[in-house]
Amino acid sequence: MALAQKSKTMIIMAVMLGLASVIIWPQQFAWVNNAPLSGATVLSDTINLGIKSFVASFKPALRFIAGGIDAGVRGLQVTLHTIPWLMIVALVGLLGWRFKSMTLAIFCALSVLYMAISGHWFRSMNTLAMVGLSVPLALILGFGLGVWGAKSKSVHKVLMPTLDLMQTIPTFAYLAPLVVLFGFGPVPGVLASMIYAAPPITRNVILGLKQVPHDLYEVANISGASSWQRFIEIELPHAKHQMLVGVNQTVLASLSMVIIAAVIGGFDDIGREVLVATNKGSARFGQALGAGIVIVLLAVVIDRLTRAASESRATSVHLPLYFDAGVLIAAGVIGFIFTDQMDGLTAATATTIRSIEASINQGLTNFIGDYGLLLDQIKNNALVYILLPMRIGLAKAVLPFTWGVSFPPMMQNIYLLAVVGLSLFMAIKGRFTLGFLILGFGLVMFQGFTFLPWWMVVGSISYIAWRCVDLKFAAITIAMLVLITWAGHWQDALYSIYLCTASVLVCLALGCPLGVWAAKSDRVSRVLAPINDTLQSIPLYIFLIPAVALFQINEFSALVAIVLYAIVPLIRYTEHGLRHVPETLLDAATAQGCSRWQKLIHIELPVARPTILLGLNQTVLFALAMLIIAVLVGARGLAEQVNIGLRDANTGLGLTAGFSMAFIAIIADRILRGWAASLGETNDISMDG
Amino acid sequence: MSSIPKLECRSLWKIFGQASDKVCQQNHDNNDAITKAAIDHGCIIGASDVNFSVAPGELFVIMGLSGSGKSTVLRSIAQLHRPSIGQVFLDGEDLAAMSEKDLMEIRRRKMGMVFQNFGLVPHFTALENIAFPLKMRGENAATRRQKAEEMLQLVGLEGRGQSYPHELSGGQQQRVGIARSLAVDPEVWLLDEPFSALDPLIRRQLQDELLALQSTLKKSIVFITHDFAEAVKLADRIAIMRDGKIIQQGSASDLLLHPVDDYVRAFVEDVPRLQVLTLANIMTPKTNIKAASKALTLDQSTSLEKAMLAMAGGVKNIIVTDQGKPVGEVKHSDIFNAVQIAET
Structure with a gap:
């Protein structure tokens, strides 16, 4: 037993020394550290060719889909622009009131009111039009997949990793092929948003349906329910709450993606405005912030409303629904009759808010003027003392130019000896994991993350994968x-x-x-x-x-x-x-x-x-x-x-x-x-x- | 059996496990061969060669400890899971061989089931729960409502129809469960430990109500319980299960007087014999009886306890009658002997 322990320690120490030497003297061990196999652009070229030929052969179908979605977005856009904003303010207020409370009603109404009077109405409604189309698409797709996945084990097996992929592939990555397939404008944004927003509802549908107790299946069967009746009468109502949680997540995901899709351009939405202003840096901070606030309000209003809807039990509001209808119609009529006055009002308030934004810009400029040195110091310290060594290693990062001191070979050797010695000491003590952690951290800091040998990264990650999974x-x-x-x-x-x-x-x-x-x-x-x-x-x-x-x-x-x-x-x-x-x-x-x-x-x-x-x-x-x-x-x-x-x-x-x-x-x-x-x-x- | 059985299980097996189909497809010479094959394939035997029949209007209790296979048998009767081997006859039709579609029809008209944990649908009101099987078979809303109200009244829950299950107590929930199972006027009534989850007082109350209901409804009942006292109280006949097998079936007094093995004997040990045994169990059959001076006349269904109380005045002999006609004789000492057997 003791002998086995001893030989294990010896082997691990040998491995540690081996690893250390290969990392410390990369030149001498070039044959192990050589660049790994790389197909360079073979893979991406093949994909490009495939997509090109796909587009060529399916052009009419793609055009048809794109046309349909484009028409949908334009239709919604026109509708939202035609409805007086006062009516929409009234609508979200009533929804908040019915679903939850007066507080929520006031919050929602004020938020939407701000969108109107801050001059962001037009672009907000464009964004909403895209969300309005992508959410139902995502819900239909996601619900179908969810039911299918809950009912069929083999589908479930394929679906789960697919959902993981749909959510982990960076959204930009599938925007590219969507742009190639459907052109610029709102269409790729809507489709990307659909792909990105479907998984939450799918997951929740599956979860909800799987949570139906076995008892209830038996009850349904013994009551003579067909499988369709069982699904409609028992399973769906039972899963309702979980599915509404999914709807909330889906709507938020859709909004998030529609905003991101602004990078492809071609549609004048609020995300685009933020993007353009953000890229101009601190000079347009006020504008970015103003439009950003609108997006945040949009998201928070949608979140709170859908969440309240999913949680709402019998509300305390006893007024009949035609009260709501009356309020809506009144708001609509007022909005239509006083269109010009309303527009004049919003134009005036928008101008005010623009000037506030301008003064925020000025304020920020002043702030940066006053505290720029401090901010730069924070930034530079982080960059020089933490990020740079992590990336390229202490050996290259510590220069008189950056740290103000040099890192002479003598010191380097002492550092390396200390790291290796400490990890070997831990190995002798039997604390192998700690030893490897010290060795790994010390050497990574020395050579830098981006210079790590390929085999070592693959080896250690797959080793961890083996131990953890x-x-x-x-x-x-x-x-x-x-x-x-x-x-x-x-x-x-x-x-x-x-x-x-x-x-x-x-x-x-x-x-x-x-x-x-x-x-x-x-x-x-x-x-x-x-x-x-x-x-x-x-x-x-x-x-x-x-x-x-x-x-x-x-x-x-x-x-x-x-x-x-x-x-x-x-x-x-x-x-x-x-x-x-x-x-x-x-x-x-x-x-x-x-x-x-x-x-x-x-x-x-x-x-x-x-x-x-x-x-x-x-x-x-x-x-x-x-x-x-x-x-x-x-x-x-x-x-x-x-x-x-x-x-x-x-x-x-x-x-x-x-x-x-x-x-x-x-x-x-x-x-x-x-x-x-x-x-x-x-x-x-x-x-x- | 005097009459044709309503429900009959014939050599019913339920084998659980991935290889159960494989086991059942093989030809086996006898029960031991099936058991061996199932165990060899890593299967678990839920029910093994179960045979019994239930006469029309009879209350048949299957009793056993947890894991003995009693619920498995009940679910096999209801075809909630299909039996591996064997038949389940309802009015001479084999349910085990029936398609799901035909079963659905049977369940909509002939079968009702009560669950241990009530099995109420949480998003339905009590009335909606009761009306659910009616809705499934396509009754219109007015009929459903009327019938459900009727059922609610039957179980003594008038006025609670709009409550949701979570607003009802355990006893009330099970009343709803009972009402639901009776809503389709089933001929066969399956009850899976219906009172086990209730506290003792409510349990006794519901047992009494069940007996009262049964005296008018005359359903053919299979009742599952792990409580022997409950079995004795309710049953016309009892089957005792162990390890998936029925080890003895008969009336309560049969089990008491002639237990087949120590396992059954251990079960019946705590049963109050004076209450369970009747004069019919211990009498000496005689048809020509002279009316003795101090003799007492009692019906043969009288419990020994009652007979003893009646004899308190110093009566030595009882003349046992059946529908007024003398059928036998019981001596004072017979009763003591019957109780003493229990003590040894």
């Missing part, structure tokens, strides 16, 4: 990573992993403490909850606005935008996990004389760890999703390739890079979920109503 998934991981290299995206993939890792580390450093704080203080929790809700329901673009305004366009802005979006799940899950530690366990700890800190460290965090890991998983996925948008403010890597693919209508490039990102997301997702599951019972909040 299973051998089969390890094989799939290797296959996916090989595909990424073969498509010629290896360097870009490494860069994306690097930026994602950096963002996730920042999220961990900030999010976990915030989550703990929220779990310990109800007041903090009450403040954070609505902020988190809002951050989750607003479209991704909005996060770019403050990042760009404060830090211009560079890697750090990208990091800031990613962290803003991706930190939310970590805060939520940490709080959720801590708050669900069993009371008896805490009492037992108190009885044994634990201090608050000891309780937190030894009881609460370990018990909550699986749940926190699920949050980390969400954070990683959110970070990867944001990465693609963050291209617009200075991120590079795979995301940039996807963007180039979209810009140049190079479908092959966009798709291969997009799939590469999806692969990374899937690997990360499965590994983290496997890890969380192996640690014990998790407390998932993602499917809560």
